[in-house]
Amino acid sequence: MGVTLDLDRIRALPGFEGLVDALGGPAMVRLVGGVVRDTLLGIEPADVDLATSLLPEAVLAALKTAGIRAVPTGLAHGTVTAILPSGPIEVTTLRRDVSTDGRHAVVAFTDAWVDDAARRDFTINALYADPRTGQIYDYFHGLDDLAAARVRFIGDPYGRIAEDHLRILRFFRFHARFGETIDADGLAACAARTNDLMALSRERIAAEVLRLLVARHAVPVVALMIEHGIFRAVLPEITDGTRFAALVAHEAAAAIPPDPIRRLAALLPPDATESVGARLRLSNADRKRLIGAASGVGDEGPHALAYRVGVAGAIDRLLLAGDPGVASVRDWIPPVLPIGGGALVQRGLRKGPEVIATLRQIETAWIAEGFPEQPRVDQLADEAVADARAATIIDNASAASSGRA
Template identity: 45%
Template sequence: MTASVQGQPWLEATATRAVMAALEAAGGADCARFVGGCVRNSLMGRAVDDIDIATRLTPEQTMAALKAAGLKAVPTGVEHGTVTAVSERAPYEITTLRRDVETDGRRAVVAFTQDWAEDAARRDFRLNALYADATGVVFDPTGGGLADAAEGRIVFVGEAETRIREDYLRILRFFRFQAWYGRGAPDATGLAACAALKSGMARLSAERVSKELLKLLAAPDPVASVRAMERTGVLSQVLPEVRPLAMFEALSRRSGDPVLRLSALLPGDETAVRRIAEGLRLSNAVRDRLAAAVAEGPAVRPDMGAAEARAAIYRLGRRAFEDRLARAEAAEGSDGGPLRRLAEDWTPPRLPVGGRDLARLGLQPGPDTGRILKAFEEGWVADDFPTDGHEARLKALIGG
């Protein structure tokens, strides 16, 4: 099977041509090829976000070649063979061909090589081991990458268990790529290897796991992959307190937000959610958002009235209200569209009174100030945020 990515905008861009010309000037016509996602996505009709290049040049030779061509060279991972070129402000990650010398399931010791087949043999999936030269001609060293890209198959390079033992994160990557690029049932051999070796994921850092999990959950439709993760026990390895998938499936049909989808997999308990989020080393913002979606506070229902919804938005904040509404919609199978539009369009007002207003009415500063302001706020919210009558309400509270 032959293929080409000729005519792709990223391939024809002057910035791209400048980088390849610099490398070829130093190492000859076959010293550099595009690899991985840019080739795969072009063949599959997907958008190309990043451009990676593999080269026979050493990192030092790569940096020298780029500088000789007047391009910026950033040593982003020289010990692993990686240099980032900057051409017309666009980054190009360039990595020397490598072969694994030693692996421990998390990281590898590599040696540089001149052999394209050796470089392909250490990659995860066959459709990620596709290369293209500067003219766009595609090379398939594993012999299966082109067919996999054409048919939507995620198949490990070589022996699945060997690839996984090199880096246990490849288990999650298997399900992530199946969600994004797979068609039909997952590869049976790969699925069995993931199930057999899932305990090895305990060696991975929480940051790597959570990053990969959120990428998976950002897929247009991750449901089938998550179901496969559940069947193999991979999901409970990552999320030991995972809840049944019914709510996740319903919510995934309504929202593409990976954080919201993650919330549907977690228990409905704020303490448990915070513990899980901290264990995954999620950012503070994501942790707090997940917790707010299930914390105590005003209940949000798709059938609630506008005044009740405004009160909930005021107390919870817009994001937490929208997250709770989405979860309620998924749980009840109902539509809260009018409330979503209300949340988008309505800006909660600021409390219209303060301590100075109380002092002007004769109340001496002290503990009563906070109590009266709190009581005022409760009544003001309950009455749907009236814009007048504040002084009379304050006087009544002071008198009471």
């Protein structure tokens, strides 16, 4: 097709040219995968990865000779990470699969570029480029699929899924990011083999699902996944995408970036957030946020909510509720109650539970009145202290009366 890769940004990376030279030049090394795909689409690539016909030990030796720091991050699978001034670049030896079990692969190294391409998942991820000229090497019509905005498995979809079950979720994630027209063969294979997801670790499932939920076309793709039962084996709680679609619309209207945990909460029944968070082995912070997002907004107002649960938590709840008040707290910095226990002791209260209870009463009134300034807080404090002292007098009188009786 005569397509070449624009290498200006990549070749400008400090140390990149020296790395290519150290590995033997374009005859021995090529750009591969996402960096090629994304650059062709005009997207800033997240990573720069290289494939090489050199064996891992030869890569380590070559980088040492060139004075480039090398980290053997995955020697069994052929990966060495070169640490450049511009950041890390993974260099992976060409591979072919020897055996797979749906979760792990045993690989053998090869010097055939087409063999390395054949073991990859989708045609758009099996594109290579000359690091000097930008010439594209396309063994499975990935350029055609990229032009058609189509995510297509390399070879037989059932075989690709049998090699790595996570490819079911990856198929939908990449379609949500890049696709326009769903590949019918790929969809049929994913729907038929969805139970294969049960063999995967919950951490891998969580990572893939959360990335999918913030992709560009997440709403129609999630609806498609629900329709075809893709979630059924591992996330049976996800049965309706209506709230999810509404949340995405609310995020866009409020100009608030998407968040995967918030979006997951929109797909789950509120009473399922705790169990799903545990099942997916989310971090404690993410579990807490997932549960909190489903807790509703109450009737105290956006700012009071943000003060009590934090701005991030309030934004989650307000967006899920479709509350327009979210705009007022988006950049809000919660104030600090301008009075402490010491000021109440100076007003005559005894240290301890009485001060704590009175301070809580003042704070509740302060929140209800919209966080007034110091003069009003002093009035609230005077009133609360008066109430506390009056209550103490009544309690003492009652105790004395009971003693005389």
